[in-house]
Amino acid sequence: MLLNHLHTTSLVVLILIGTSWISPEVAQGQMLFNRGDCNTDGGCDIADVVHGLGILFSGAGPANCADACDVNDDGGHDISDPIYELGNLFSSGPNPPPPNDCGPDPTMDSLDCLMGPASCPPPVEDCGNGVDDDGDLDIDCADSDCQGDPACTQPLSFSVDMYPIVLDECTFCHGPPSNFANLDLSLEAGNDPYARIIDIPSIECASYDLVEPGDAQGSWLYRKIIGTQAEAATAMGCDVADAGTQMPLGPFCCLDQATLDLFQEWIDGGANP
Numbered sequence: 198m199l200l201n202h203l204h205t206t207s208l209v210v211l212i213l214i215g216t217s218w219i220s221p222e223v224a225q226g227q228m229l230f231n232r233g234d235c236n237t238d239g240g241c242d243i244a245d246v247v248h249g250l251g252i253l254f255s256g257a258g259p260a261n262c263a264d265a266c267d268v269n270d271d272g273g274h275d276i277s278d279p280i281y282e283l284g285n286l287f288s289s290g291p292n293p294p295p296p297n298d299c300g301p302d303p304t305m306d307s308l309d310c311l312m313g314p315a316s317c318p319p320p321v322e323d324c325g326n327g328v329d330d331d332g333d334l335d336i337d338c339a340d341s342d343c344q345g346d347p348a349c350t351q352p353l354s355f356s357v358d359m360y361p362i363v364l365d366e367c368t369f370c371h372g373p374p375s376n377f378a379n380l381d382l383s384l385e386a387g388n389d390p391y392a393r394i395i396d397i398p399s400i401e402c403a404s405y406d407l408v409e410p411g412d413a414q415g416s417w418l419y420r421k422i423i424g425t426q427a428e429a430a431t432a433m434g435c436d437v438a439d440a441g442t443q444m445p446l447g448p449f450c451c452l453d454q455a456t457l458d459l460f461q462e463w464i465d466g467g468a469n470p
């Protein structure tokens with residue numbers, strides 16, 4: 198019995214701790230509203246007083262935005278709120294505390310704002326400010342809204358993005374024992390395929406490096422996989438007969454457009470290791 202009781206107590210304590218840990222983050226990104234706009238129609242007027250009284254005394258609740266009904270920002274919605282608002286509207290009492298122009302609640306309290314007025318734009322996630330702006334508990338790049346945002350896209354890398362393709366499509370010819378065109382792209386015997394292609398002149402047209410970081414069109418490897426090696430050779434005065442064929446050779450040709458685009462993006466993006 199005692200153990201059971203202890204167990205239940207610690208569970209409740211844990212839940213309480215958990216809740217208080219979560220609320221500061223929720224507060225960061227909660228609905229935007231105007232304090233005093235209890236009926237969330239965008240303005241503060243007598244209709245808000247009437248609506249607030251209706252919630253308090255005639256079961257017209259729950260409020261869309263209890264925070265907005267907490268006109269004096271004392272952390273609760275009670276009779277002091279419509280009185281405060283009436284004082285402001287009709288007896289030159291003070292304005293409701295902020296937010297007065299579509300903001301989040303700057304003070305911590307247990308009131309919710311589930312639905313702010315339509316005139317307040319819904320909060321959007323800023324993908325680079327370290328804050329959960331839209332209140333979905335995901336911060337910056339962890340928020341699915343930030344997918345594809347420049348702040349969240351990693352530059353392509355050779356080892357992660359490109360090398361798996363090379364292993365599938367190239368190393369059975371460009372690796373021991375064949376090493377066609379003396380191009381070893383394998384990892385065997387300590388070979389470094391990245392170092393083998395970056396800023397290394399082509400043997401077929403030495404005016405080009407195999408990979409020229411930042412310049413896919415100026416990279417022989419790229420011209421070989423898109424099949425414009427003859428034009429590239431001509432442009433630089435190389436012998437077209439030496440330019441060979443599109444890669445991967447013969448029946449293994451060619452890479453699909455998405456893969457070609459990936460090579461272009463990787464090289465144009467700086468050909469990162």
Ligand code: HEC
Nearest residue numbers: 366367370377378399400401418421441442444445446449
């Ligand atoms: C079936 C074998 C085979 C496959 C697969 C293959 N290659 Fe080749 N590769 C060759 C041969 C043979 C040559 C030389 C003749 C030619 O260029 O047509 C060559 C030449 C090259 C050259 C020219 C090297 C230089 O120094 O000028 C490059 C670059 C190249 N290949 C890249 C690739 C890439 C990248 C892949 C994979 C996407 C690939 N190859 C797949 C056989 C292959």
